Amino acid sequence: LGLAAAPAAAQPFPNRTVTIVVPFAAGGPTDTVARLVAEAMGRELGQTVVVENAGGAGGTIGAQRVAQARPDGHTLLLHHIGMATTPSLYRRLAYDPIGGFEPVGLITEVPMTLVAKKDFPANTLAEAIAVIRQRRDALNYANAGIGAASHLCGLLLMKAVDTAMTTVPFRGTGPAMQELLSGRIDLMCDQTTNTTEQINSGAIKAFAVTTRERVASLPNLPTSAEAGLPAFEVSVWHGLYAPKGTPAEITRRLSQALQVALRDPRLVARFAELGTTPVAQDRATPEAHRAFWMADIAKWQPIIQAAGQYAD
Ligand code: MLT
Numbered sequence: 001l002g003l004a005a006a007p008a009a010a011q012p013f014p015n016r017t018v019t020i021v022v023p024f025a026a027g028g029p030t031d032t033v034a035r036l037v038a039e040a041m042g043r044e045l046g047q048t049v050v051v052e053n054a055g056g057a058g059g060t061i062g063a064q065r066v067a068q069a070r071p072d073g074h075t076l077l078l079h080h081i082g083m084a085t086t087p088s089l090y091r092r093l094a095y096d097p098i099g100g101f102e103p104v105g106l107i108t109e110v111p112m113t114l115v116a117k118k119d120f121p122a123n124t125l126a127e128a129i130a131v132i133r134q135r136r137d138a139l140n141y142a143n144a145g146i147g148a149a150s151h152l153c154g155l156l157l158m159k160a161v162d163t164a165m166t167t168v169p170f171r172g173t174g175p176a177m178q179e180l181l182s183g184r185i186d187l188m189c190d191q192t193t194n195t196t197e198q199i200n201s202g203a204i205k206a207f208a209v210t211t212r213e214r215v216a217s218l219p220n221l222p223t224s225a226e227a228g229l230p231a232f233e234v235s236v237w238h239g240l241y242a243p244k245g246t247p248a249e250i251t252r253r254l255s256q257a258l259q260v261a262l263r264d265p266r267l268v269a270r271f272a273e274l275g276t277t278p279v280a281q282d283r284a285t286p287e288a289h290r291a292f293w294m295a296d297i298a299k300w301q302p303i304i305q306a307a308g309q310y311a312d
Pocket residue numbers: 024025028029030031080143144147148149150151171172173174190
């Protein structure tokens with residue numbers, strides 16, 4: 001009588017498989033990062049962590065899926081700089097691209113490279129720009145849709161050289177790389193996590209890396225500033241998100257597991273081979289991630305507005 005039902009004992013977390021949704025195709029740069037993170041986080045959490053690819057529409061299909069998932073920490077999103085550009089690029093989305101998520105922690109910042117098919121008629125950035133200006137929209141530039149890093153990098157490049165190319169969208173730069181290798185695509189700007197091995201094997205050409213410093217895994221590749229185009233600078237940060245409403249203690253536990261995963265020697269070694277490094281531990285927290293994400297939304301908003309390229 002008058003006794004309230006005892007609250008159900010809190011379920012331990014995680015109590016089943018955790019799914020990390022990658023909003024791009026398998027075999028591409030986001031997928032590569034996610035699989036390394038999933039494996040290392042799974043060891044720390046004592047549960048299987050699987051990666052599911054939900055590519056398309058520049059990352060918005062996979063992001064929507066997580067924004068609408070049950071907020072219990074078992075469905076997560078691993079996304080990149082597109083989380084900062086999508087709110088400005090899309091006028092209408094079926095989910096809230098900012099308020100729909102709880103940041104868990106930052107993961108890495110990946111340099112980009114301007115790459116071309118093997119027989120592209122240029123060997124330096126200056127020569128490549130001359131070809132772009134001359135052949136313009138006869139050239140096919142691959143990207144992973146509006147909101148992709150390859151899309152943003154293409155915007156910066158076309159603005160820097162004041163020339164438009166024909167853009168060909170893919171569900172991710174994993175499949176786009178196959179088309180570059182086969183010569184059906186001329187140019188692409190993509191993350192070192194997807195291009196390093198193809199550049200070093202000579203399967204594709206590379207003209208510049210889009211960061212201030214050269215990348216250790218591609219020591220002969222000049223920076224865009226060294227190659228004469230300092231405005232062409234961007235790196236692709238990645239972060240982990242839970243759906244809005246995920247309990248803070250679960251987000252905190254996920255962040256701790258992420259911090260451990262980012263120190264995993266296998267992950268660190270593979271990141272290095274692919275031209276990147278994990279962020280410092282104090283950036284893999286919900287607070288640091290949120291602050292960085294909000295600042296990046298503000299940074300890209302006027303650049304995207306000036307480029308005047310929106311999706312509906
Ligand atoms: C991917 O994983 O396919 C990429 O991150 C695509 C991109 O953003 O360019």
